[in-house]
Amino acid sequence: MAERGRVIxxxxxxxxxxxARSLVRGGSDVVVLDRGPSAGGTSSSGEGNLLVxxxxxxxxxxxxxxxxxxxxxIGPQLRDELPSGFPGLxxxxxxxxxxxxxxxxxxxxxxxxxxxxxxxxLAEEVGExxxxxxxxxxxxxxxxxxxxxxxxxVQPVIATESLLASARSGGAxxxxxxxxxxxxxxxxxxxxxxxxxxxxxxDAVVVAAGPWSGQLAAKLGASLPVKPRRGTVMVTTRMPQRxxxxxxxxxxxxAVGSGAADLQVSSVVESTAAGTVLIxxxxxxxxxxxxIEARVLAALAAKALLLFPFLSDVAVMRAYGGFRPFxxxxxxxxxxxxxxxxLWHATGHEGAGxxxxxxxxxxxxxxxxxxxxxxxxxxxxxSLQPYLEEAA
Amino acid sequence: xxxxxxxxxxxxxxxxxxSAARAALAGGAQVVLLEAGDALGGQFWRxxxxxxxxxxxxxxxxxxxxxxxVQRELRDDPGCEVVLGAHVWAIERxxxxxxxxxxxxxxxxxxxxxxxxxxxxxSIIFATGGQERTLPFPGWDLPGVYTAGxxxxxxxxxxxxxxxxxxxxxxxPFLLPVVTSLIRTGATVIGVAEASGWKRLAxxxxxxxxxxxxxxxxxxxxxxxxxxMVHHRVxxxxxxxxxxxxxxxxxxxxxxxxxxxxxxxxxGTQRRVEVDAVCVSHGFVPRTELALTVGCTVDAxxxxxxxxxxxxxxxxxFCAGELTGIGGVDLALAExxxxxxxxxxxxxxxxxxxxxxxxRAFAERLQTAHGIRPGWQTWPEPGTTLCRCEDVTVGEVRxxxxxxQARGLRSLKLTTRAGLGPCQxxxxxxNTEEILSSCGLLDxxxxxxxxIAIPVRLGELAATTSSQREExx
Amino acid sequence: MRGPRxxxxxxxxxxxxxxGPVTITVDGESLSGLQGQSIAxxxxxxxxxxxxxxxxxxxxxxxxxGIGVCFDCLLTVNDIPDVRACQRRAGEGDVITTQEASDV
Numbered sequence: 001m002a003e004r005g006r007v008i009x010x011x012x013x014x015x016x017x018x019x020a021r022s023l024v025r026g027g028s029d030v031v032v033l034d035r036g037p038s039a040g041g042t043s044s045s046g047e048g049n050l051l052v053x054x055x056x057x058x059x060x061x062x063x064x065x066x067x068x069x070x071x072x073x074i075g076p077q078l079r080d081e082l083p084s085g086f087p088g089l090x091x092x093x094x095x096x097x098x099x100x101x102x103x104x105x106x107x108x109x110x111x112x113x114x115x116x117x118x119x120x121x122l123a124e125e126v127g128e129x130x131x132x133x134x135x136x137x138x139x140x141x142x143x144x145x146x147x148x149x150x151x152x153x154v155q156p157v158i159a160t161e162s163l164l165a166s167a168r169s170g171g172a173x174x175x176x177x178x179x180x181x182x183x184x185x186x187x188x189x190x191x192x193x194x195x196x197x198x199x200x201x202x203d204a205v206v207v208a209a210g211p212w213s214g215q216l217a218a219k220l221g222a223s224l225p226v227k228p229r230r231g232t233v234m235v236t237t238r239m240p241q242r243x244x245x246x247x248x249x250x251x252x253x254x255a256v257g258s259g260a261a262d263l264q265v266s267s268v269v270e271s272t273a274a275g276t277v278l279i280x281x282x283x284x285x286x287x288x289x290x291x292i293e294a295r296v297l298a299a300l301a302a303k304a305l306l307l308f309p310f311l312s313d314v315a316v317m318r319a320y321g322g323f324r325p326f327x328x329x330x331x332x333x334x335x336x337x338x339x340x341x342x343l344w345h346a347t348g349h350e351g352a353g354x355x356x357x358x359x360x361x362x363x364x365x366x367x368x369x370x371x372x373x374x375x376x377x378x379x380x381x382x383s384l385q386p387y388l389e390e391a392a
Numbered sequence: 393x394x395x396x397x398x399x400x401x402x403x404x405x406x407x408x409x410x411s412a413a414r415a416a417l418a419g420g421a422q423v424v425l426l427e428a429g430d431a432l433g434g435q436f437w438r439x440x441x442x443x444x445x446x447x448x449x450x451x452x453x454x455x456x457x458x459x460x461x462v463q464r465e466l467r468d469d470p471g472c473e474v475v476l477g478a479h480v481w482a483i484e485r486x487x488x489x490x491x492x493x494x495x496x497x498x499x500x501x502x503x504x505x506x507x508x509x510x511x512x513x514x515s516i517i518f519a520t521g522g523q524e525r526t527l528p529f530p531g532w533d534l535p536g537v538y539t540a541g542x543x544x545x546x547x548x549x550x551x552x553x554x555x556x557x558x559x560x561x562x563x564x565p566f567l568l569p570v571v572t573s574l575i576r577t578g579a580t581v582i583g584v585a586e587a588s589g590w591k592r593l594a595x596x597x598x599x600x601x602x603x604x605x606x607x608x609x610x611x612x613x614x615x616x617x618x619x620x621m622v623h624h625r626v627x628x629x630x631x632x633x634x635x636x637x638x639x640x641x642x643x644x645x646x647x648x649x650x651x652x653x654x655x656x657x658x659x660g661t662q663r664r665v666e667v668d669a670v671c672v673s674h675g676f677v678p679r680t681e682l683a684l685t686v687g688c689t690v691d692a693x694x695x696x697x698x699x700x701x702x703x704x705x706x707x708x709x710f711c712a713g714e715l716t717g718i719g720g721v722d723l724a725l726a727e728x729x730x731x732x733x734x735x736x737x738x739x740x741x742x743x744x745x746x747x748x749x750x751x752r753a754f755a756e757r758l759q760t761a762h763g764i765r766p767g768w769q770t771w772p773e774p775g776t777t778l779c780r781c782e783d784v785t786v787g788e789v790r791x792x793x794x795x796x797q798a799r800g801l802r803s804l805k806l807t808t809r810a811g812l813g814p815c816q817x818x819x820x821x822x823n824t825e826e827i828l829s830s831c832g833l834l835d836x837x838x839x840x841x842x843x844i845a846i847p848v849r850l851g852e853l854a855a856t857t858s859s860q861r862e863e864x865x
Numbered sequence: 866m867r868g869p870r871x872x873x874x875x876x877x878x879x880x881x882x883x884x885g886p887v888t889i890t891v892d893g894e895s896l897s898g899l900q901g902q903s904i905a906x907x908x909x910x911x912x913x914x915x916x917x918x919x920x921x922x923x924x925x926x927x928x929x930x931g932i933g934v935c936f937d938c939l940l941t942v943n944d945i946p947d948v949r950a951c952q953r954r955a956g957e958g959d960v961i962t963t964q965e966a967s968d969v
Contacts, residue, residue, distance in 0.1 A: 037800025037834045044802045085791040087807050157806035161796040176799040177834045237814050237947050292843040294482045294495045301853035312851030313504050315947050319844050441901035446879035501952035504945045523934045535915040535927045542931025550906035552871045578872040642914050668867040783921035814936035
């Protein structure tokens with residue numbers, strides 16, 4: 001499997017960028033293609049979450065834990081590699097506070113935190129006094145609060161551009177505005193892609209196109225049951241910082257783990273380095289319908305005010321939406337596609353792709369350049385099997 | 393929140409919107425006219441509030457009598473509901489062929505406890521107007537530098553002169569009424585600097601003179617402003633502009649320079665002039681938030697594309713006035729009338745269709761004579777502010793673009809923070825896009841997309857969830 | 866005399882009606898204007914040109930566009946932040962804090 005030759009990465013979002021950088025450092029010749037501009041899709045539509053708090057024990061949590069180690073390593077590397085005019089990552093180890101507002105929610109939160117602790121997550125139930133210290137302006141009407149000091153945040157677009165710039169300085173070529181139209185094949189093997197800008201040949205093709213990966217994989221001869229799940233985030237005007245951590249209501253964990261198509265809203269509220277407050281997050285499966293709807297914004301506002309009543313007079317100046325790559329078994333797909341030799345996938349991270357990107361790139365690079373090992377995210381895992389058949 | 397069905401919904405109570413309302417009423421339609429301010433008239437007929445009503449306000453206005461007549465008609469017509477203080481904050485593209493749902497907060501501007509309403513119209517006319525485009529130059533963000541529109545609004549709506557010794561600079565005939573307003577508000581205007589040179593002005597205004605004969609009303613309007621300038625000995629300098637403003641806490645002087653045909657300053661022509669205010673207007677951009685959100689097609693300059701009946705590319709959605717191109721009040725009135733008549737299901741008068749076409753030709757002349765030239769990009773220094781809200785400089789934007797090699801505005805905005813502040817790129821968007829155009833942008837025009845059309849408070853938003861339906865037949 | 870100024874009614878060719886005074890406080894200082902004026906109108910009528918600082922470099926900001934699109938003139942009115950001074954009419958007794966003073 002050692003293919004130190006040329007790798008074509010489709011997608012200039014954070015997953016593609018992280019993979020490009022990692023492969024270049026592993027000695028590959030890398031070409032990144034995107035039909036749009038860099039960081040133009042899911043990577044610029046979220047909050048930039050690096051979270052352990054919303055993940056229960058299992059392979060995704062382990063992937064996140066590894067990613068957090070890698071962010072600590074790579075964050076400073078990027079700062080040293082990039083020119084001085086390059087904007088900083090805004091990588092903040094600010095910690096998260098998950099808050100339940102009902103008795104039932106409190107019970108669920110405590111049990112979830114207990115399970116997470118067995119998997120090495122720092123999850124500390126905090127009392128009244130400590131809550132006031134952590135978030136003085138939080139509602140008094142909560143039933144339980146758990147503090148997750150490992151939760152962190154990064155500016156996702158700057159992170160994507162930083163990884164891409166790093167890959168470029170290592171020799172990667174990045175082509176924006178080049179659309180992949182189909183596969184170039186040799187027998188059953190994929191040996192390149194046909195694009196709006198001519199053919200690109202390579203020894204491996206990696207699909208890292210987020211929610212559009214299903215369409216792309218189909219063009220390249222493989223089905224993949226990744227679906228878009230729409231999310232909307234609101235941004236307030238600048239204000240003196242009164243929210244110190246990432247603060248979520250305990251419903252967030254349930255919404256992340258749910259596969260329901262209808263609208264689910266739970267609060268994620270946090271300040272940014274610029275002094276604005278981000279308010280997420282809705283999840284809804286409506287295909288690629290990109291409308292920002294008033295009913296969704298109203299629901300987000302109502303939830304946010306439950307956590308922070310003082311926000312009532314604060315103005316929202318912007319809302320943005322995007323699509324998260326949703327997998328029916330809630331695990332990303334990382335690795336070779338056994339159905340089409342030469343084809344690789346790295347997608348399906350839903351709302352966690354910013355955080356998971358670095359460990360995803362590490363796995364993909366290891367599988368591609370060294371020897372494939374135990375990989376719970378492989379395409380032919382049993383939990384994905386029924387959906388693969390359905391998608392095909 | 394109440395939901396209200398209505399037949400023709402018009403957004404914007406300036407000349408185009410008022411004209412549209414009148415024509416739709418004449419066509420037998422039931423009309424709702426939404427205006428964000430607390431009076432009709434828009435920027436063109438901006439006037440004193442009722443409590444300070446002037447006995448002689450016509451001295452600041454063109455077609456003032458017409459405004460009063462239409463205003464009275466709309467007020468007296470039982471088929472017309474004028475909603476003042478109506479802030480449209482969101483609009484939704486519907487699934488089928490029906491017109492969009494319009495979400496409004498009714499109450500004071502930037503209020504905290506306004507009444508939420510949703511209108512479900514059968515057809516909708518956008519008459520949201522335009523705003524000035526101001527090009528950046530060193531010192532353009534000093535207090536004392538205003539848009540020409542600000543000088544107008546303060547003169548007409550407040551009787552406040554922005555300064556005592558004022559220079560008016562930019563491009564286009566819209567600089568002239570500003571001079572008149574400033575003089576009649578007690579200011580001394582020390583000159584008008586028009587960026588376009590005489591050669592270009594002649595090409596725009598003197599070619600095919602027989603066409604201009606048809607725009608007599610326009611010529612009369614401009615002629616009046618010119619007479620006033622001559623009377624007050626206000627010097628008019630073509631091919632000249634302000635390339636820097638100087639001062640610590642406010643403007644104390646400006647540097648004027650002669651410009652070449654591309655608006656690049658001619659070396660050796662700079663001179664300093666003392667002023668306490670400068671009013672700038674380099675051109676206009678349409679206020680297209682709502683039109684873009686519902687998916688109306690726009691042209692390369694960002695104006696909404698309409699057919700002969702003012703129909704946009706979206707079914708049951710019409711546009712009139714500066715949204716479709718900058719042509720002054722006569723064009724806005726004609727377009728409004730056509731849109732209103734068509735939305736009501738009637739035929740517009742042939743004479744008004746003809747007038748519209750004539751004034752469109754006038755708009756083309758404006759572009760030929762005064763359109764912004766690329767040489768402006770040499771005015772700012774690296775440290776010159778580009779985005780006033782977020783304090784982003786021209787140099788920073790160029791540097792980040794070069795470092796990231798990004799070709800998307802979404803990425804470039806989020807890496808530079810240009811356009812991310814409270815005005816959401818309304819002031820800097822077009823300038824930022826032009827500065828970045830050498831990056832080979834793949835999503836030009838993106839800075840004009842603002843799904844939240846005006847800031848709205850979280851408490852007000854949350855209150856809309858307690859939905860209660862009010863049926864209107 | 867420099868800067869903005871309201872034309873005294875007796876010199877005004879427009880002949881505005883006397884609407885009576887309105888008094889507001891701005892950062893604790895009492896300012897008077899005429900009923901029906903915008904907050905920006907009252908401030909500028911009193912010669913004030915700027916009342917806010919830009920967020921990163923602290924440059925002075927006041928009215929720029931005058932028609933509600935630039936958001937340069939924001940201030941806090943009766944504890945509600947981010948109100949456009951050029952759009953909001955001054956109400957009798959309005960308590961205004963400039964966002965220069967409130968350390969945004």
